[in-house]
Amino acid sequence: MYTEKVMDHFTNPRxxxxxxxxxxxxxxxxxxxxxxxxxxxxxxxxxxxxxKFKTFGCGAAIATSSMVxxxxxxxxxxxALQISNQAVAEALGGLPPAKMxxxxxxxxxxxxxxxxxxxxxxxx
Amino acid sequence: MKRIxxxxxxxxxxxxxxxxxxxxxMTEKFGNPSSIHSxxxxxxxxxxxxxxxxxxxxxxxxxxxxxxxxxxxxxNIALKGVAxxxxxxxxxxxxxxxxxxxxxxxxxxxEKQGFSITYLPVDENARVRIEDVRNAITDKxxxxxxxxxxxxxxxxxxxxxxxEIAKEKGIYFHTDAVQAVGSYPINVKELNIDLLTLSxxxxxxxKGIGALYARRGVRLEAxxxxxxxxxxxxxGTENVPxxxxxxxxxxxxxxxxxxxxxxxxxxxxxxxxxxxxxxxxIKLNGHPTLRxxxxxxxxxxxxxxxxLLLNLDLKGIAASSGSACTSGSLDPSHVLxxxxxxxxxxxxxxxxxxxxxxxxxxxxxxxxxxxxxIERLRSMSxxxxxxxxxxxxxxxxxxxx
Numbered sequence: 001m002y003t004e005k006v007m008d009h010f011t012n013p014r015x016x017x018x019x020x021x022x023x024x025x026x027x028x029x030x031x032x033x034x035x036x037x038x039x040x041x042x043x044x045x046x047x048x049x050x051x052k053f054k055t056f057g058c059g060a061a062i063a064t065s066s067m068v069x070x071x072x073x074x075x076x077x078x079x080a081l082q083i084s085n086q087a088v089a090e091a092l093g094g095l096p097p098a099k100m101x102x103x104x105x106x107x108x109x110x111x112x113x114x115x116x117x118x119x120x121x122x123x124x
Numbered sequence: 125m126k127r128i129x130x131x132x133x134x135x136x137x138x139x140x141x142x143x144x145x146x147x148x149x150m151t152e153k154f155g156n157p158s159s160i161h162s163x164x165x166x167x168x169x170x171x172x173x174x175x176x177x178x179x180x181x182x183x184x185x186x187x188x189x190x191x192x193x194x195x196x197x198x199x200n201i202a203l204k205g206v207a208x209x210x211x212x213x214x215x216x217x218x219x220x221x222x223x224x225x226x227x228x229x230x231x232x233x234x235e236k237q238g239f240s241i242t243y244l245p246v247d248e249n250a251r252v253r254i255e256d257v258r259n260a261i262t263d264k265x266x267x268x269x270x271x272x273x274x275x276x277x278x279x280x281x282x283x284x285x286x287x288e289i290a291k292e293k294g295i296y297f298h299t300d301a302v303q304a305v306g307s308y309p310i311n312v313k314e315l316n317i318d319l320l321t322l323s324x325x326x327x328x329x330x331k332g333i334g335a336l337y338a339r340r341g342v343r344l345e346a347x348x349x350x351x352x353x354x355x356x357x358x359x360g361t362e363n364v365p366x367x368x369x370x371x372x373x374x375x376x377x378x379x380x381x382x383x384x385x386x387x388x389x390x391x392x393x394x395x396x397x398x399x400x401x402x403x404x405x406i407k408l409n410g411h412p413t414l415r416x417x418x419x420x421x422x423x424x425x426x427x428x429x430x431x432l433l434l435n436l437d438l439k440g441i442a443a444s445s446g447s448a449c450t451s452g453s454l455d456p457s458h459v460l461x462x463x464x465x466x467x468x469x470x471x472x473x474x475x476x477x478x479x480x481x482x483x484x485x486x487x488x489x490x491x492x493x494x495x496x497x498i499e500r501l502r503s504m505s506x507x508x509x510x511x512x513x514x515x516x517x518x519x520x521x522x523x524x525x
Contacts, residue, residue, distance in 0.1 A: 002434075007434075010434060011438060013504065016503075027506070031466075031467065031468035032466075032467040032468065033448070033467070034428050034447055034448045034449065034456065034467070034468075035428070036506050036507065037506075038506040054504055054505060054506040055505070055506065056427070056428055056504075056505040056507045057428050057431065058429075058430035058431055058447070058449040059430055059431055059434045059449075061428070061431075062431060062504065099449075102448070102449075
């Protein structure tokens, strides 16, 4: 039911972990639905220098989290904000229809993390 | 890679002797049992023998067995058949919140037809309380339907006690025994069961065949009309290879039952003890002792079931889960929720259902692989921190440790 690319990211997820003192952290989903994604960003000069994730969820949730970190690393924030859930799914060669809604939230977590970074910056 | 099958509650392999016999009744002995000639007569005789084997397995008489296309059809005939035939007596049916969808969705249909259904709750071990059964009965109650053993968590229900109550009150008692027949001793007469559903593929028979036992004298209305086969309760030319296969599987199940239960429950106990010793933050789902011999069901906190199944599958182990992703809906299993599990704990459930072909080596292998997978998934989980958990679950019915 999953593409080879999804299974690759599921079995060998990229950028798993946390960033201590991250520039921004974003979390979406909830345990009730069975998916929680948390993304940590390290931003320097408007560029995403490092990104890590932690995810509780199904195969699609883990694979999309891994893929979004791969897509976004080294990008500037404007480019990162352009990345949609749809684009993450496409980069994985597609997801089963049932997973498009419930587990395809990684870009939302990324955007939340960027928002968190912006808020912190403005707060300074 | 060696593949290990730990999903016997889903289905089982057809026994080689069963398959061999079925082939004979497709190729050489292909007659229609309703035909008067020798081709028909030899098949009629074999169908009757098969009926006898199925009856023997559950302590029934052969003329109380009606072949169906499987468990779902038998459940439908039992519920709708009793409901529509006994409408004048009353319109109330009692069942439980943890039944299979073949029962629950049929009950929902009956509600639309004007019947009133009570869905009994269960305790934290998925067991129905006898006093709840007693209290639910009204003068309109015509049927009680309680599963023999739950398909997800393996809990055995107090069937004998419910049978006694039903008999005392003159209410029909049906049990969906799909998970238990062929894997657990059942005698319908001793247990006062009026109707019972069984399915061939759960005990090494073929798919697409099952049976309804209906005690002689139970008033049932047919749910389809046709040529009069199965005494018009389930008309249609008999699925002869299926029936022959079911009969053979029943014969083998009866012959080997004690040996099978001893083998499987020893493996189950070893697996359960091993998981409990090796993996922290887990919850056993289902009753600690009153459970099916082959059922192991744990929730692993901070882990989601589908990820767990995919990882096990990559290691060659086939199991199942009650997580939303595997239940085919947005909610995790209705059984786990009815037991009072939080959504998050229900999402992290794993069911391993053992069968006669499993070995101790397979259990050992699972006990090596499973802790590694759980540890890896937990290391990736943002929930591996009890404070976050509490925050995410301000739920009133959290289970006790």
